[in-house]
Amino acid sequence: MTNAKNIVAADLKHVWHPFTQAGISPDPVPISHAKGTVLYSHDGREILDMISSWWVTLHGHAHPKIVNAIAEQAGKLEQVIFGGFTHQPAVTLIERLSALLPDDLDRAFFSDDGSTAVEISLKLAHQYWRNLGKPERCQYLAFEGGYHGDTVGAMSLGSSSGLFAHWQNMMFPVTMLPYPQTWQGDPQIEQKEAEALAKLDEHLARQGDQTAALIMEPLCQGASGMRMCRPEFLRAVAEKIRAAEVLLIYDEVMTGFGRTGELFACQKAGVTPDMICLSKGLTGGFLPMSLTICREQIFQAFLGDTLEKAFAHGHSFTANPLACAASLASLDLLLDEETTRRRLAIEAFHTERLFGLPDHPRVTKRRVLGTIAAFNIECDDAGYASKTGPRLRDYFMEHNLLVRPLGNVVYLLPPYCTTDDQLNRTYDVIEQAMAEII
Ligand SMILES: Cc1ncc(COP(=O)(O)O)c(C=O)c1O
Incomplete structure (x- = not known):
């Protein structure tokens, strides 16, 4: 057997893949190495990664600057317990990030992935109010369709995504607000926003003083189908949440590090949340790590002279030095002028090619936000389980493109090093798919 066949055979015997029905899925593709996009x-295929490998790869695969940073750090300090110890890469990373984030978003708690960053924000909000002597503030608000990860608290916040039916009775109740999704040429956006804001008003009038926090994916709900909203809406929500003294949590696990045009979606909206959750692009996509960054007032509420008020939470690999070194190198690349130029070029390219695709009765809701482009395919079984998704994914893979629709939503979210030629090739295949199978 060839090496490729051996790997696949061993995989099929021993491995359990995420979000995969092994009974019907095609065999996994064995990847030997990767470079750029x-x-x-x-077995000799060259596949264009147009979704940044689940939205993590910022600057392309195996970027030498990040490779070297990790290698150098590994020879110095690969890991140290973060209870009672600290190290330069962690401290420098937070100093640099807090200088980039608005206002006093200065205090960071490290963890391992997007779900744990969200879980921590929930636990912090809960204990914050207890520490302030207001334990009755223990309810949460979130938006319909939001996805915040797969741990139990994060699933509760994302329970309306339709992904978690099996675990419904493990979750706690969360009040879901309507989400005013929008797209190019949407005539009803103002009405949708007004309805969502009215529902928020209603909730705050009834239960504002029992509400701990509102969490949202700012500007773009990722997993539910790259559903975008306007910055105006974020500002209006923030104003109402502030007036009710409820905490505002932005889950920027996907939108962070330049995806929406600005470095962070909160800047594009002109809103400073009380907490921001970051992961995915944090290490440039090299290593799993995440951050829950808080305003100083939240940290202050946990100070005291006994353990009682402390945040008794932690993970074995908290602030792993290799991941911190990767993040610092990734940040250098992100702030480089050439990367900014490429990000803008990708946005302009999406705008030209996506809106330039021919009219098609089933291709609707075209939308672009920063380096993210998406459209819907109208069908009878719209949603995450739509059969349209796997059919198109297989078609794209036959054309050596990693484009993995979210149900009936086709989207592109390429690494920032992606070239015009690679984007052109991708849009040509999409156009061909529209003619042949959509
Ligand atoms: C907005 C958002 N929050 C949280 C998560 C969970 O992150 P992870 O898969 O790293 O646990 C995701 C993952 O896609 C996400 O998009």
């Missing part, structure tokens, strides 16, 4: 398979 290209994944190279053991």
Whole structure:
């Protein structure tokens, strides 16, 4: 057997893949190495990674600056317990990030992935109010369709995504607000926003003083289908939440590090949340790490002279030095003029090619936000389980494109090093798919 066949055979025998029905899925593709936007398979394929490998790869695969930073750090300090100890890469990373984030978003708690960053924000909000002597503030608000991860608290916040039916009775109740999704040429956006804001008003009037926090994915709900909203809406929500003294949590696990045009979506909206959750692009996509960054007033509420008020939470790999070194190198690249130029070029390219695709009765709701582009395919079974998704994913893979629709939503979210040629090739295949199978 070839190496490729051996790997796949062993995989099929021993491995359990995420979000995969092994009973019907095609065999996994064995990847030997990757460079920039290209994944190279053991059997000689070159596949364009147009979704940044689940939205994590910022500057392309195997970027030498990040590779070297990790290698150098590994020779110095690979890991140290973060209870009672600290290290330069962690401290420098937070100093640099807090200088980039608005206002006093200065105090960071490290964890391992997007779900744990969200879980921590929930636990912090809960204990914050207890520490302030207001334990009755223990309810949460979130938006319909939001996705915040797969741990139990994060699932509760994302319970309306339709992904978690099996675990419904493990979750706690969260009040869901309507989400005013919008797209190019949407005539009803103001009405949708007004309805969502009215529902928020209603909730705050009834239960504002029992509400701990509102959490949202600012500007774009990722997993529910790259559903975008306007910055005006975020500002209006923030104003009402502030007036009710409820905490505002932005889950920027996907939108962070330049995806929406600005470095962070909160800047594009002109809103400073009380907490921001970051992961995915944090390490440039090299290593799992996440941050829950808080305003100083939240940290202050946990100070005292006994353990009683402390945040008794932590993970074995908290602030892993290799991941911090990768993040610092990734940040250097992100702030480089050439990366900014490329991000703008990708946005302009999306705008030209997506809106330039021919009219098609089933291709609707075209939208672009920063380096994210998406459209819907109208069908009878719209939603995450739509059969349209796997059919198109297989078609794209036959054309050596990693484009993995979210149900009936096709989207692109490429690494920032992606070239015009690679984007052109991708849009050509999409156009061909529109003619042949959509
Ligand atoms: C907005 C958002 N929050 C949280 C998560 C969960 O992150 P992770 O898969 O790293 O746990 C995701 C993952 O896609 C996400 O998009």
